[in-house]
Amino acid sequence: MTHTVLRLDASARLQDSVTRDLTGRITARWPEARIIHRDLAVTPVPQLTEGWLNANFTPADQRSPEQIETLALSDELVGELQQADTIVIGLPVYNFAPPSALKAWIDNVARVGVTFRYTENGPEGLLKGKRVILAMASDGTGAGSEIDFASPYMRHILGFLGLTDLTLVAADRLLLDGETSRAKASGQIESLPAVA
Structure with a gap:
């Protein structure tokens, strides 16, 4: 069975992006894999709306055609997650947290009864x-430090x-010592298994 990798990029920087470089090199560890590439900066996922919430919390068999259309992209995003064996997520740290493009994706895939459920x-x-x-x-935020609200989230x-x-593969604190940080991240990538 073919291994499926979902690659998510979220950096607003389309050129010279460190996270894009990392996700590309990580994904290349599976040369025979089927790659699903979702670029959240090039094709942004919309923020949630009242209409989306109403559609999401309407039982699936009771949704109107408009509600089904409202959830179509969310269903597609969830389907990509469900198909994936490995998920590679680029996490640029903006103001100590994930970028809004990535948060919008999370809000669209975190769906009760679909990707999680409540039990007793x-x-x-x-x-x-x-x-x-x-x-x-990150430019200055250390991975796992007290000001890192991105990776713990x-x-x-x-x-x-x-x-x-x-x-976690981290090229953190790039403005302080970019060469060492990139080398550390490269070593972490090299240590990843070539096959799942």
């Missing part, structure tokens, strides 16, 4: 058995959806 034992993620590689880049929300097998 608490919430349960429904996207299990997949691997996530988070490719983080991503780890939490992805885990909430059942995506608990997560590896």
Whole structure:
């Protein structure tokens, strides 16, 4: 069976983006894989609206044609996640947090009854058995530091959806020592297995 990799890019910088470079090199670790590439900066995912919320919380068999259309992109995004064996996410750190383009994607795929559910034992993620590689880049924020609100948030929300097998590749604090940071990230990529 062909291995499927979902690659998500979110950097507003289309040229010379560190996260785009990282996600590209990570994805290349699976040369025989089927790649689904979603560029959230080139083709932004809309912010949630009242109409989206109403459609999402209407039972699927009771949705109007307009509500079905409203959720069509969200359904497509969820389908990409469900198909993927490995998910590679570019995480540029903007103002200590994920960029709004990535947050909009999260809001569209975090759907009760679809990607998670509530049980008598608490919430349960429904996207299990997949691997996530988070490719983080920052100018001054240290990965895992007290001012890093990006990678812990991503780890939490992805885990909430059942995506608990997560590896962080970080080119952090680039403005302080870019050469060392890039070399560290390159070493982390080289240590990733070539096949899943």
